[in-house]
Amino acid sequence: MKKKVTLACLVLAALIAALSSAAGAPSPSRQAQAQRTIVIDPGHGGLDVGAKGKFGALEKTITLAISFKLKALIEQNLAYRVVLTRDKDIDVSLESRAAMANNNAAALFISIHTNGSFRKRAQGSETFFMSLNASDEETRKLAYMENSSADLEQRIAEEDKDVVKMILWDMAQTAYIKQSSRLAEFIQEELSSDPRLKTENRGIKQAPFKVLTGVACPAVLVEAAFISNPEEEQRLVADEFQTQIAQAIFGGLARFIKLTAPK
Amino acid sequence: MNKRSALLLVLFVVLAILVVIFFRTSGREELVKDSAGTSPAGDVRALPEKPAKTVSLFFLRESDGRLEAEERSIETNPSLVREAEEALAELIKGPSGDLVGTVPPETKLGRLFLTKDGTAYVDFSRDLIDNHPSGTAAEISTVYAVVDTLTYNFKSIKRVFILIDGEERETLNGHIELDRPFLPDYSLIAKRQ
Numbered sequence: 001m002k003k004k005v006t007l008a009c010l011v012l013a014a015l016i017a018a019l020s021s022a023a024g025a026p027s028p029s030r031q032a033q034a035q036r037t038i039v040i041d042p043g044h045g046g047l048d049v050g051a052k053g054k055f056g057a058l059e060k061t062i063t064l065a066i067s068f069k070l071k072a073l074i075e076q077n078l079a080y081r082v083v084l085t086r087d088k089d090i091d092v093s094l095e096s097r098a099a100m101a102n103n104n105a106a107a108l109f110i111s112i113h114t115n116g117s118f119r120k121r122a123q124g125s126e127t128f129f130m131s132l133n134a135s136d137e138e139t140r141k142l143a144y145m146e147n148s149s150a151d152l153e154q155r156i157a158e159e160d161k162d163v164v165k166m167i168l169w170d171m172a173q174t175a176y177i178k179q180s181s182r183l184a185e186f187i188q189e190e191l192s193s194d195p196r197l198k199t200e201n202r203g204i205k206q207a208p209f210k211v212l213t214g215v216a217c218p219a220v221l222v223e224a225a226f227i228s229n230p231e232e233e234q235r236l237v238a239d240e241f242q243t244q245i246a247q248a249i250f251g252g253l254a255r256f257i258k259l260t261a262p263k
Numbered sequence: 264m265n266k267r268s269a270l271l272l273v274l275f276v277v278l279a280i281l282v283v284i285f286f287r288t289s290g291r292e293e294l295v296k297d298s299a300g301t302s303p304a305g306d307v308r309a310l311p312e313k314p315a316k317t318v319s320l321f322f323l324r325e326s327d328g329r330l331e332a333e334e335r336s337i338e339t340n341p342s343l344v345r346e347a348e349e350a351l352a353e354l355i356k357g358p359s360g361d362l363v364g365t366v367p368p369e370t371k372l373g374r375l376f377l378t379k380d381g382t383a384y385v386d387f388s389r390d391l392i393d394n395h396p397s398g399t400a401a402e403i404s405t406v407y408a409v410v411d412t413l414t415y416n417f418k419s420i421k422r423v424f425i426l427i428d429g430e431e432r433e434t435l436n437g438h439i440e441l442d443r444p445f446l447p448d449y450s451l452i453a454k455r456q
Contacts, residue, residue, distance in 0.1 A: 122400060
């Protein structure tokens with residue numbers, strides 16, 4: 001009798017081991033549950049330099065620098081793991097960036113950018129969340145999804161328990177519009193109230209961003225300042241300003257987590 | 264005998280000529296009748312001025328970055344699609360006053376198509392991308408200057424799909440997605456004083 005129980009235990013243990021190893025190399029499964037993930041997306045990279053400043057600053061360089069600082073802040077202060085969609089100067093497709101959030105069952109997705117305009121005087125910070133750039137039929141479908149968003153969240157958690165998958169729903173973000181707008185609000189409040197930044201507050205806005213559409217968690221895109229404005233370009237390349245931006249974004253997302261994360 | 268046949272031949276030839284003349288003139292009468300029937304439409308061309316309609320073209324306001332309408336007159340055309348193309352051609356030419364254009368003037372416009380469900384397919388040359396300053400704000404102002412100009416002036420256009428060199432493109436310059444049709448966003452337009 002005792003032997004049988006031990007045998008059953010052994011078989012079970014072997015099965016669990018086999019299952020978890022089959023799940024793939026860096027198994028975020030167990031870790032992700034104990035410690036949830038925040039995905040930071042440094043905009044552009046590689047051949048895609050993003051917007052360019054008059055003095056030669058490139059959007060891709062500044063976004064990466066701010067992202068590193070934000071990653072450090074989160075890891076020091078919150079019980080969250082941070083994944084960067086890129087940690088060097090390389091091309092990463094917009095779909096892969098979104099997929100990285102979904103593969104890691106991310107709690108939040110923050111895309112970092114610097115702005116560019118046709119207007120020479122354009123300046124300030126703004127935080128975006130996705131707008132429904134969709135046909136009428138799609139909009140109806142999405143409205144339904146938003147209503148059942150809590151249900152959807154549960155399904156994602158279930159399916160993600162053990163298997164690392166390439167999950168990318170065409171319009172997954174539509175189920176998180178309300179949460180994303182709140183996250184945008186919190187981050188923009190911090191960016192506009194920080195006495196050191198003193199950048200113009202352009203508010204929170206909605207636009208159809210490719211990088212956000214497939215992300216299945218609250219997701220925003222932060223435009224720290226205008227690289228097309230020579231004055232702001234010079235601030236953006238400064239280490240101090242980058243740190244302050246990262247701190248403001250951190251402040252906003254920490255408030256959001258405090259308010260929404262389950263105990 | 265010879266004289267007689269020669270006379271007959273002459274008579275025959277004369278008769279043939281008369282027959283030909285008769286049918287020809289009757290044909291001409293019909294033609295005249297036809298053109299008489301279409302003459303009311305032809306009178307339009309005789310009017311001293313070409314009929315024009317006023318359209319609102321959206322450009323950027325330097326002071327606050329909102330879109331503002333500049334009114335311009337274009338030639339009316341029985342085809343809505345041709346009128347829409349004309350409006351876009353004017354939008355590409357740029358503003359005449361203090362506003363800032365958001366479609367690079369180098370851009371060439373291909374044909375516009377309008378589907379039954381009200382989706383307009385607009386085809387721009389790659390110059391739009393190559394001469395674009397990049398950046399989120401710039402992309403938004405380009406896209407919605409085009410989309411709002413079309414939907415605001417032509418009520419049967421409900422949404423706009425932007426193509427580059429005849430093909431679908433993922434984003435304009437890394438931010439705003441072009442692989443779905445755009446609905447208008449009039450919130451970007453400045454309120455009239």
